[in-house]
Amino acid sequence: MAEQMLKFVSVPQRMPDKRPADQRRRDFGEIYQAFSTDQAAQQSSRCSQCGVPFCQVHCPLGNNIPDWLKLTAEGRLEEAYETAQATNTFPEICGRICPQDRLCEGNCVIEKGFEAVTIGSIEKYITENAFEMGWVKPPKPRRERKESVGIVGAGPAGLAAADMLRRMGYQVTVYDRYDRVGGLLIYGIPNFKLEKQAVERRTKLLVEGGIRFELNCEVGRDVSLATLRDRHAAVLVATGVYRARELAAPGRELGNIVPAMDYLTASNRTGLGDAVPAFADGTLDAEGKRVVVIGGGDTAMDCVRTAVRQGAKSVQCLYRRDRANMPGSLREVKHAEEEGVEFLWLTQPLGFRGRTGKLTKLKVQRMKLGLADAAGRAAPKPVEGSEFDLKADLAILALGFDPEDLPAMFADPDLAVTRAGTLKIDFRKFETSLPGVFAAGDIVRGASLVVWAIRDGRDAAQAMHRYISARAMSGAALAAE
Ligand SMILES: Cc1cc2nc3c(=O)[nH]c(=O)nc-3n(C[C@H](O)[C@H](O)[C@H](O)COP(=O)(O)OP(=O)(O)OC[C@H]3O[C@@H](n4cnc5c(N)ncnc54)[C@H](O)[C@@H]3O)c2cc1C
Numbered sequence: 001m002a003e004q005m006l007k008f009v010s011v012p013q014r015m016p017d018k019r020p021a022d023q024r025r026r027d028f029g030e031i032y033q034a035f036s037t038d039q040a041a042q043q044s045s046r047c048s049q050c051g052v053p054f055c056q057v058h059c060p061l062g063n064n065i066p067d068w069l070k071l072t073a074e075g076r077l078e079e080a081y082e083t084a085q086a087t088n089t090f091p092e093i094c095g096r097i098c099p100q101d102r103l104c105e106g107n108c109v110i111e112k113g114f115e116a117v118t119i120g121s122i123e124k125y126i127t128e129n130a131f132e133m134g135w136v137k138p139p140k141p142r143r144e145r146k147e148s149v150g151i152v153g154a155g156p157a158g159l160a161a162a163d164m165l166r167r168m169g170y171q172v173t174v175y176d177r178y179d180r181v182g183g184l185l186i187y188g189i190p191n192f193k194l195e196k197q198a199v200e201r202r203t204k205l206l207v208e209g210g211i212r213f214e215l216n217c218e219v220g221r222d223v224s225l226a227t228l229r230d231r232h233a234a235v236l237v238a239t240g241v242y243r244a245r246e247l248a249a250p251g252r253e254l255g256n257i258v259p260a261m262d263y264l265t266a267s268n269r270t271g272l273g274d275a276v277p278a279f280a281d282g283t284l285d286a287e288g289k290r291v292v293v294i295g296g297g298d299t300a301m302d303c304v305r306t307a308v309r310q311g312a313k314s315v316q317c318l319y320r321r322d323r324a325n326m327p328g329s330l331r332e333v334k335h336a337e338e339e340g341v342e343f344l345w346l347t348q349p350l351g352f353r354g355r356t357g358k359l360t361k362l363k364v365q366r367m368k369l370g371l372a373d374a375a376g377r378a379a380p381k382p383v384e385g386s387e388f389d390l391k392a393d394l395a396i397l398a399l400g401f402d403p404e405d406l407p408a409m410f411a412d413p414d415l416a417v418t419r420a421g422t423l424k425i426d427f428r429k430f431e432t433s434l435p436g437v438f439a440a441g442d443i444v445r446g447a448s449l450v451v452w453a454i455r456d457g458r459d460a461a462q463a464m465h466r467y468i469s470a471r472a473m474s475g476a477a478l479a480a481e
Pocket of ligand 1: 178220
């Protein structure tokens with residue numbers, strides 16, 4: 001069915017059907033059903049094809065959204081997929097987990113008055129259809145090159161770079177300390193946002209394309225960065241940020257106060273069929289517990305919704321600012337509220353209390369918002385005399401992440417870092433202070449988004465190609481002299 005465009009006046013916005021909250025609470029399946037072909041075409045036809053496409057401008061990948069919406073509306077689905085994948089290595093992942101409400105859809109022109117085009121769901125439809133039709137192919141090069149590249153980190157930044165470099169013909173090896181490929185896509189983000197088969201399906205294609213993975217291999221422990229620099233023509237560091245921010249509060253040493261990544265990794269591993277002792281013995285399982293999650297970002301949202309699914313008795317989320325000032329996606333808050341999570345806005349923990357070494361309650365305090373700080377965000381201030389207790393059997397700390405000490409981890413003090421500990425790079429070349437060592441993703445930006453990691457990985461791959469080509473040319477010139 002070929003649809004005309006600009007139908008936003010007559011066709012209302014429609015998301016794919018969302019499973020009812022009481023059903024969602026009982027499993028880890030994705031919460032939205034898929035669009036049918038007709039629904040995808042109809043929803044695409046709402047695009048106003050504006051002269052300056054703000055959706056594209058605000059997409060970190062510069063995705064050519066109006067074009068693939070038009071192709072979808074016209075039923076030209078293979079071309080729609082080709083256009084979507086031309087700028088995005090993993091459109092099936094972005095379609096599922098990009099915070100579209102803050103990026104493309106939040107800037108859709110018809111949002112003002114008519115509600116945005118449902119870009120993310122259409123992107124997911126186009127790519128899932130392409131997988132079904134067999135249009136998604138492994139990254140096979142037209143010609144092989146003899147040079148090899150090493151990539152440290154199999155998260156979205158490393159994988160996007162690996163895909164692109166392999167297509168250019170390089171011999172690519174990706175090293176990761178985890179036993180599975182995907183980084184936060186596999187062990188951080190829960191199934192109800194991103195089913196793991198989508199990550200594993202993509203990994204299979206990368207392997208079929210000839211990318212080698214050395215898993216359970218921690219660079220700095222099992223192999224040194226210096227060895228990788230000798231082994232490869234260029235190295236990319238895409239190690240993400242994993243040092244959990246701590247909460248210095250009395251009682252922090254009590255049992256049953258856990259970092260978010262430990263909790264989420266245990267849940268994801270259990271879902272993947274691994275035996276996780278700390279889950280089996282109840283330490284990282286929320287079943288039957290009163291759970292309090294501290295934080296207001298994407299990680300906190302994933303924790304509260306995971307706890308609901310594990311059968312927690314109650315789930316509360318503490319955040320010291322208000323709803324409007326939280327860093328996480330408001331769409332996620334809405335899903336969490338529907339699923340029974342209680343948000344305590346403008347509330348911060350003061351300390352933890354317990355019995356026999358185990359947490360029993362948190363002492364918390366109400367906050368109010370003061371003047372904006374240097375970053376323009378209202379600074380929270382305590383309200384005098386507003387302390388109260390919250391009963392809890394499990395507290396999960398989701399306060400954000402900082403980089404590990406990379407110069408120490410890689411035993412190379414010449415690897416320059418910023419004050420925040422992220423890797424310093426020359427932003428035109430993506431090169432670190434070590435010649436031939438490049439960096440991309442969260443380890444450069446600090447905790448960010450998958451779509452930015454993909455963008456950085458793609459850009460770094462181009463920069464590595466320029467670097468290797470320039471060295472090959474200067475080598476050939478020297479040999480000719
Ligand atoms: C719980 C959670 C939920 C999130 N939800 C979303 C979301 O919904 N949408 C979104 O866009 N973003 C989300 N994010 C952010 C997003 O996941 C990250 O921005 C993105 O994964 C960063 O990609 P990366 O490749 O830089 O790093 P990562 O995905 O962290 O991958 C880094 C990889 O490097 C490996 N590694 C680290 N050190 C070494 C070493 N020394 N040797 C070998 N391997 C090493 C790690 O094992 C890991 O596999 C979320 C983050 C978290 C924590």
